[in-house]
Structures are given as structure tokens and as C-alpha cells.
Amino acid sequence: MRILYVEDEKYLAEAVIHLLKKEKIAVDWVADGEEGLDLALKPNYDAVVLDIMLPKLSGLEILKIMRERGIKTPVIMLSALNEVEDKINGLEMGADDYLAKPFKTAELIARLNALVRRPPLMDAKVLNFEDLKFDLTNRTLNGVELTDKEAGIFEMLIKTPGSAVTKEQILAHVWGNESEFEENYVEVYISYLRKKLKSLKSRAEIKTIRNLGYKLVYV
Amino acid sequence: MRILYVEDEKYLAEAVIHLLKKEKIAVDWVADGEEGLDLALKPNYDAVVLDIMLPKLSGLEILKIMRERGIKTPVIMLSALNEVEDKINGLEMGADDYLAKPFKTAELIARLNALVRRPPLMDAKVLNFEDLKFDLTNRTLNGVELTDKEAGIFEMLIKTPGSAVTKEQILAHVWGNESEFEENYVEVYISYLRKKLKSLKSRAEIKTIRNLGYKLVYV
DNA sequence: ATTCAATTTAAAACAACCTTAAAAGCAACC
DNA sequence: GGTTGCTTTTAAGGTTGTTTTAAATTGAAT
Numbered sequence: 296m297r298i299l300y301v302e303d304e305k306y307l308a309e310a311v312i313h314l315l316k317k318e319k320i321a322v323d324w325v326a327d328g329e330e331g332l333d334l335a336l337k338p339n340y341d342a343v344v345l346d347i348m349l350p351k352l353s354g355l356e357i358l359k360i361m362r363e364r365g366i367k368t369p370v371i372m373l374s375a376l377n378e379v380e381d382k383i384n385g386l387e388m389g390a391d392d393y394l395a396k397p398f399k400t401a402e403l404i405a406r407l408n409a410l411v412r413r414p415p416l417m418d419a420k421v422l423n424f425e426d427l428k429f430d431l432t433n434r435t436l437n438g439v440e441l442t443d444k445e446a447g448i449f450e451m452l453i454k455t456p457g458s459a460v461t462k463e464q465i466l467a468h469v470w471g472n473e474s475e476f477e478e479n480y481v482e483v484y485i486s487y488l489r490k491k492l493k494s495l496k497s498r499a500e501i502k503t504i505r506n507l508g509y510k511l512v513y514v
Numbered sequence: 515m516r517i518l519y520v521e522d523e524k525y526l527a528e529a530v531i532h533l534l535k536k537e538k539i540a541v542d543w544v545a546d547g548e549e550g551l552d553l554a555l556k557p558n559y560d561a562v563v564l565d566i567m568l569p570k571l572s573g574l575e576i577l578k579i580m581r582e583r584g585i586k587t588p589v590i591m592l593s594a595l596n597e598v599e600d601k602i603n604g605l606e607m608g609a610d611d612y613l614a615k616p617f618k619t620a621e622l623i624a625r626l627n628a629l630v631r632r633p634p635l636m637d638a639k640v641l642n643f644e645d646l647k648f649d650l651t652n653r654t655l656n657g658v659e660l661t662d663k664e665a666g667i668f669e670m671l672i673k674t675p676g677s678a679v680t681k682e683q684i685l686a687h688v689w690g691n692e693s694e695f696e697e698n699y700v701e702v703y704i705s706y707l708r709k710k711l712k713s714l715k716s717r718a719e720i721k722t723i724r725n726l727g728y729k730l731v732y733v
Numbered sequence: 734a735t736t737c738a739a740t741t742t743a744a745a746a747c748a749a750c751c752t753t754a755a756a757a758g759c760a761a762c763c
Numbered sequence: 764g765g766t767t768g769c770t771t772t773t774a775a776g777g778t779t780g781t782t783t784t785a786a787a788t789t790g791a792a793t
Contacts, residue, residue: 401552405583432677434726442781443725478739480783486741505738505791661770697750699772705752724749724780740789747782757772763765 297321297468298407299343301331301357302373303350314400320407323471328352335361337467340368342410344403345390347374362389369410373398424456425499425513437495444469444484445491452501452511461508485509515630516540516687518562520550520576521592522569533619539626547571554580558686559587560630563622564609566593581608588629592617641672644718644732648672656714663688663703664710671720671730680727704728 298315302308303326312322323340325331328349335343335357343361345354358370369391392406420431429436434446441449447469451460462481470480489501502512515538521527522545531541542559544550547568554562554576562580564573577589588610611625641648648655653665660668666688670679681700689699708720721731 399548399552401555402548405551405555405579408583430677433729434678434723440723444782479785482739483741483783485739489740503739663771698774701750702752702772704750708751722750734793736791736793738789738791740787742787743785745782745784747780749778749780751778752776754775755773757770759770760768762767 296341296407297323297471299331299334299340300324301326301328301335301344301349301354302346303327303348304346311400311403315404318404320404321468321471323467326350328354328357332357332360335368336364336366342369342371342407344371344373344407347372358390371403371406371410422450422453424453424511426497427453427495427499429453436491437497439491439495441488441491444480445488448481448484449488452509456511459504459508459510464508515560515626516542516558517626518550518553518559519543520545520547520554520563520568520573521565522546522567523565530619530622534623537623539623545569547573547576551576551579554587555583555585556686557585557587561588561590561626563590563592563626566591577609590622590625590629641669643672643675643730645716646672646714646718655710656716658710658714660707660710663699664707667700667703668707671728675730678723678727678729683727 298320300308300312300315300322302311302324305326308324308326312324315322323334325334326349328351331345331349331354332352334340335345345357347354349357354372354374358372361368361370370389371392371394372390373394373396391410394403394406422429422431427437429449431446431450434441434443436449448465451465451468462478465481466477470477485501485503492500499511499513501509503509517534517539519527519531519541521530521543524545527543527545531543534541542553544553545568547570550564550568550573551571553559554564564576566573568576573591573593577591580587580589589608590611590613591609592613592615594615610629613622613625641650646656648668650665650669653660653662655668667684670684670687681697684700685696689696704720704722711719718730718732720728722728
């Protein structure tokens with residue numbers, strides 16, 4: 296699960312992020328409303344957590360614009376000390392849940408899981424495509440092991456067989472916010488994945504769509 | 515058997531825990547409702563014992579949220595002095611049993627055992643995997659003795675042969691609530707277990723899956 | 734033909750993991 | 764009650780596999 300967390304209190308954010316990571320929840324964190332809005336408008340997240348009091352643009356405004364643009368990503372609002380009015384405003388504007396500060400991170404995790412409708416832990420998932428069987432718990436593809444990043448990318452490809460995934464989506468999902476050389480990361484790992492697919496003698500392969508991205512196809 | 519016990523009366527809790535330990539029941543104890551909820555939402559327990567009157571979040575609320583989230587761990591409710599209404603509420607909300615305070619710890623033990631459907635004592639359980647025979651009652655693996663922690667970890671591995679167990683799952687199951695250095699505990703004990711497996715000349719071994727966990731495999 | 738995107742490789746940097754040993758904790762025994 | 768022996772925790776250094784970086788090569792499009 297990947298979420299966007301817009302929060303201006305640095306220390307709080309760091310603490311929360313640390314705990315979310317332990318739950319295998321990847322977090323993109325930004326500290327002001329404008330940046331938050333930019334990221335929230337991209338369809339890269341399973342959920343968005345918005346503080347209300349923020350520099351430049353409040354959480355409520357972000358939410359409002361998101362919904363106006365038709366972005367349906369689930370949103371959890373955070374606000375200090377039970378400001379009831381905010382709560383009402385938030386829920387009316389289309390927030391999916393609400394959490395009063397201070398909150399327990401575990402409570403946030405629980406609500407995130409509920410929102411993303413994923414049972415709290417463990418699910419021995421296996422994804423199939425033609426002659427491929429991708430086991431998420433063991434991170435193996437037809438028996439051969441994949442590394443973290445390989446698995447992250449392959450999961451995206453096999454979940455949308457036939458339709459393309461952009462490099463930006465891959466970067467966002469597997470790496471989060473990063474700096475230089477980003478696109479090459481994906482290229483490198485696509486190369487590794489192709490090598491592994493070939494070693495499996497699978498008839499599936501990763502097809503490049505120039506200037507767009509990649510997709511998994513069956514030849 | 516591992517249980518979660520949420521109780522704000524410290525001295526009562528200590529007394530009860532002491533007696534449960536004698537029965538080989540491992541107990542995680544927390545004193546307030548919020549912490550209780552956090553832990554109750556994880557699938558780490560064979561049963562949960564909830565006092566009703568608690569700071570921050572009542573036992574009934576914890577139970578309610580647990581069931582909403584689909585957590586099916588058996589729950590025993592505790593409440594002072596036959597508050598009949600609480601009893602009814604509790605059972606309606608999905609509690610599995612109910613005990614009025616003050617109670618005899620032996621009574622609690624009996625109900626826990628009943629709930630976990632395990633005959634009061636003795637069960638000569640033996641888990642097998644390829645050339646390994648792990649005897650839970652005297653904690654021996656092909657004859658060699660394992661310590662508490664070694665056995666706790668090995669049990670998890672041998673119960674899910676072929677699929678990986680994460681360090682977090684191991685920590686939760688074998689240690690419960692803990693603080694610093696946690697991950698290293700697991701690493702140290704995996705190392706000990708490997709040493710013992712080698713001394714047995716078993717063809718089974720513990721495989722590391724980087725960034726994910728461990729699994730038992732046969733070479 | 735030239736340019737820009739994508740591929741591939743290999744080395745360096747990094748983080749996860751392993752191992753060991755000593756310290757601390759605990760329980761059994763005299 | 765202190766000694767003994769065993770388990771668990773703490774800590775640090777070494778090892779290995781993964782990820783990042785970078786640069787050279789290939790391939791597609793105008």
C-alpha cells in the first residue's frame with residue numbers, strides 16, 4: 296500500500312512514517328498544501344492522509360479540489376483537538392474518514408487498512424497470468440526469486456495484464472519521491488526482469504511502448 | 515497459547531499473569547483501551563481478555579471495532595459485579611465468554627482452555643517436515659533440545675513449510691510487545707537454529723528472503 | 734542521419750543480514 | 764542466600780546481496 300501524507304509538523308510526520316513503514320506501508324510525505332495538492336491529483340496512491348492546518352493551502356481545500364477534479368482516492372482528514380466543525384466540513388466534502396489529533400498511529404493504520412479494504416495482515420496471494428504464477432508471500436515467479444524492487448514492478452505489470460504502466464507510475468509505486476536518475480532505475484529493473492522471464496522460458500514478455508511505459512503480453 | 519490481557523488494575527493483572535504463566539499461557543498485558551485495541555487488531559493471539567472499564571477506550575468498544583474489522587480472535591469480557599447490561603452488550607457484540615469480577619484465575623484458565631479448544635493439559639504434538647520431527651511437548655527437534663525462543667520461531671517455520679514468515683510476525687508471536695534491537699533478536703536465533711539444524715545433518719535449512727523473512731526449505 | 738529513448742553492464746555504495754562473544758537475567762540447587 | 768548453569772539480550776564487526784550510479788551500446792523515430 297502506498298499513501299500520501301500531507302503534514303507540516305516534521306517530528307510527528309517522521310514518527311508516523313517510521314511506524315507505517317513497519318507495516319509495509321510506503322509513504323510519500325510533503326509538508327505544505329500546494330505540494331500536497333499536486334501529488335494528490337496524481338492517481339498514485341491507495342489513500343491520502345491530510346492534516347487540516349497546513350501552510351499555503353488547507354487540507355480542506357485540497358480535498359475540495361481533489362473531489363472537483365473527480366479524484367476518488369480515499370482521504371483521511373486529521374485535525375487538532377476535535378474541531379467538530381472541521382470534521383463536519385471534511386466529511387461533507389467527501390473525506391472517507393476522520394481522525395482527531397493526537398492519534399495513535401496504530402489507529403491510523405487500522406483505518407487505512409479498513410479503507411483499502413485489506414484484511415489487517417497476511418494473505419497468501421498468488422497472481423496468475425498465462426503460464427506465470429507470481430507468489431507474493433515468497434516473492435517468487437514460477438519458483439525463481441525476485442528482489443524487492445523486481446517484485447514491486449512485476450506486481451504492477453501482472454495486475455494490469457495487457458494494459459501499459461508508465462515509468463512514472465512505477466517510480467511512484469516502488470520508489471516514492473526520489474531524485475536524479477529515476478527513469479533509469481526502472482529501465483535497469485525491467486532488464487533484470489526480462490532476463491528472469493527468459494530463464495523461465497515463459498511465453499510472456501515485457502513489451503516496451505516508447506514514450507509511455509511497459510506492459511506484460513503473451514506471444 | 516498466547517493471549518492479550520487488557521486490564522487497568524495493575525495488582526490484579528500481575529497476580530493473574532503470574533498464575534497464567536504457570537499454566538504455560540503467555541500473556542501480553544496492557545493497561546489502557548487504546549493500546550489494547552492496537553494489539554487486538556493483530557492476529558497474534560489465541561484469545562483476548564478484555565476488562566470493560568478501561569481508560570481511553572472501553573472493552574466493549576475494543577470488541578466492537580475488532581469484530582467490525584473481521585478479527586475473529588476469541589474474546590472473554592471481564593466486568594465488575596455482574597453488570598448484567600454489560601454482559602448482554604458484550605455477548606451481542608461478539609464476545610465468546612463472560613466473567614464477572616472478582617473471579618478465580620482458575621476459572622479464567624478453564625474458560626481460556628475451553629475457548630481455544632485444547633484439552634486442559636498434555637497434547638503430544640509432533641510436527642514433521644521432511645526428515646525433521648519437532649516434538650512440541652518436550653521441545654526437541656530430532657532429539658536435540660530447543661530453548662523457548664528457538665522453539666517459538668521453529669514452530670512458525672515448520673507450520674508453514676514453503677511459505678515465508680516475516681520478522682515482524684516472528685517478533686509478534688514469540689516476543690510480543692518489545693522495544694529496541696528487536697530485529698536482531700530474530701537474526702540471532704535464526705543463527706542458533708541453523709547451527710542446530712546443521713548439527714543434525716538435516717537436509718532441511720532455513721532460507722533468508724531478503725527484506726521479507728525466512729522459510730524452511732528442503733535442499 | 735541524427736537525435737532521443739531504451740537497454741545493458743559493471744562497479745560502487747548501501748543496507749540487510751549473520752555471527753560471535755560478552756553481559757545480563759533467571760531459575761534451580763545446595 | 765549465594766553459586767551455578769543456562770537462556771536471553773546487547774552490541775559490534777564482518778559478510779553478502781541489493782540497489783544505485785554511470786557510461787557505453789543499441790534501437791526507433793523523424
